[in-house]
Amino acid sequence: MARPMHFEIQASNPPVLMDFYSQLFGWTFNKWEAGEYWMIHTGPDDQPGINGGLLPRQGPPPVDMAAVNASVLTIIVDDLDATLAKLGSIGGGAKVAVPKMAVPSIGWLAYIKDPDGNFFGMMQPDTRAA
Template sequence: MKQGVVITPRVIHFEISAGDVARAKKFYEEVFGWKIERSEGSMEYWNIITGKQEEPGIDGGLMKRQGGEPGADTPIGTYICTIGVPNIDEYLSKIQKHGGKVTMEKRPIRGVGWYAYCLDTEKNIFGIMQPDTSVR
């Protein structure tokens, strides 16, 4: 680290662990239109490109889950990331159509927008949010 450089803690990458990588890959490609490609490295790892570099947001990775289903004894459980969407109702429908589940129906956040929690095909929880400053 360079002397004098201040680093502010913030999310710079996310990882999704999956029991069935192909199924998870298909889910995220079909629901959100993400580009998911196998990494050139030695471990089985897939790079997730969520959008254009000039747009806000981060990219991530997809890997085989270690230790079985998510739970207290699983070395890699979950870290909730929220995905911005233009229309929450449309995406809640797409999520269910592609094998995901809604775990908390959409709710308002006053002055911010609508949010909901869902499970992907690998039982990972994630959030989706539709910005809408008019929400009361």
């Protein structure tokens, strides 16, 4: 069976997005020795999840209200409301693209645009969501 094993985030200004994701999720970034690329470590290796990379964007960032034209990464969070509140305190231009909603019997989901316009989801697992 084929499974995702790595993701990438495009960044117009890599240090800005590294700071954003470090503050929001506690991710760490390490520059890869081969060029302008940073490895993203998202959490302990003994827990479910994947790590990724961040690289300079090779064109303009997505414009507001444009259709999503890439895969969307969804991050599991313990408390969606607290993480959304934290998002508001970080600032930097990130914003809620789709407000918190129930995915029945799965959990609570919201979609965000990071400071560079990239979409991602945040999911709080909760089998009681309705």
